[in-house]
Amino acid sequence: MAIIGIGIDLVKISRMEKIRARWHQHFLDRVFTAREQHYCLQYHLPHIHFSGRFAIKEALLKALGTGLRGGIRWIDIEVANNQTGKPLVQLTAQARKYADDMGVKQILSSISHDHDYAIAQVILEGQVLLPGDEQG
Numbered sequence: 001m002a003i004i005g006i007g008i009d010l011v012k013i014s015r016m017e018k019i020r021a022r023w024h025q026h027f028l029d030r031v032f033t034a035r036e037q038h039y040c041l042q043y044h045l046p047h048i049h050f051s052g053r054f055a056i057k058e059a060l061l062k063a064l065g066t067g068l069r070g071g072i073r074w075i076d077i078e079v080a081n082n083q084t085g086k087p088l089v090q091l092t093a094q095a096r097k098y099a100d101d102m103g104v105k106q107i108l109s110s111i112s113h114d115h116d117y118a119i120a121q122v123i124l125e126g127q128v129l130l131p132g133d134e135q136g
Contacts, residue, residue, distance in 0.1 A: 002126070005065065005123070006124070007121070008059050009059040009062065010055065011051045016050055016051040020046075020047055031057075032075070033075050035080065036053055052079075054118075055111065055118045056109050057079070059122040060077050063122045063123070073093065089122065101129070105127065106126065108122070
């Protein structure tokens with residue numbers, strides 16, 4: 001497998017807290033899946049966890065090279081955690097289609113928080129598909 005995309009994003013945690021306070025549930029429902037909301041809201045300072053997930057979503061869009069266009073929605077990208085806390089990125093709808101079209105087979109991700117910032121990195125691994133190649 002080869003690296004076919006890489007993205008990184010930095011989010012100011014206090015800004016995420018202000019956005020959430022201003023737009024309330026409307027913001028959460030537009031950007032985060034129900035499972036992501038449930039996970040983050042169980043913590044005393046949920047905006048820290050929302051910030052990390054938002055950073056992964058942004059980093060993923062950069063790795064795909066699409067941004068939020070072509071029908072991709074924030075909620076097409078979901079961040080969960082395995083048993084040890086490692087973030088796992090799952091794609092649906094248009095985000096999944098773009099990743100499949102690029103030949104993405106694995107999404108590696110990492111989140112870190114420090115003071116007022118959350119940072120995330122995403123690496124897309126897969127088979128480089130040339131025009132006319134069949135997926136398999």
